Amino acid sequence: MKVLYIEDDARAAADMRALGWEQGDTIVVESDGLAGLRRAGMEAFDVIIMDRMLGDADGLSLVARLRDSGVSTPVLMLSALGRTGDRAEGLEAGADDYLAKPFEALELFARIRALHRRASGREHSAVILYGAFECHVKARTAFRSNRHLALSPREFELFRYFMENAGEVVTREMLLRDVWNMSFDPQTNVVDVNIGRLRRKLEHGFEGPALETVWGTGYRLLDGTPS
Known part of the structure; x- marks a missing residue:
């Protein structure tokens, strides 16, 4: 991916460039908020990754101006x-996600890739295939190794x-935002309960696990093929 990082802290910018290089992404840095805009x-x-507190501008106003100018990145x-x-203010200003x-770098890049996938429209595929799993979006049916999985609507x-x-890696915040349409954590175990049901x-x-818990971060779907 090609990512624009608007950040006036030189050390943070250098660290982000290094993280992007490790991930195979290009991080373009702008230290001036208005120049980044x-x-x-x-x-x-x-x-676009934007720091909220910049020396020459407020990130909230920059995002609002970005949206007013027609930029949908x-x-x-x-x-x-x-x-x-604070998170609600960022989202209401026009940001798509707030961290x-x-x-953790793992969570940051998981969120970036999720934003990129949603923007590119790949989630609208009629059938999604991954390892032994099949997801038929329009028919709302799921399979593992050609065996139908009886899932509830939420599952x-x-x-x-x-x-x-x-x-x-999918974080709890990502699930609350994109599956439950919540911009805040209700401080309940609703995610954990539903993840447990889906995992079962x-x-x-079947042989082998399907959902892996990444402790302190979230969950990852495995490919479901026998080891």
């Missing part, structure tokens, strides 16, 4: 302000989301 309007990027906002109200500092939405992000249905009667 102009570049975003003139050059094509897959995702997905924006991930980074900030040391991580309370529910509080400090963060199917979870399964579909994991298939759209196959092999990559994906694994019952």
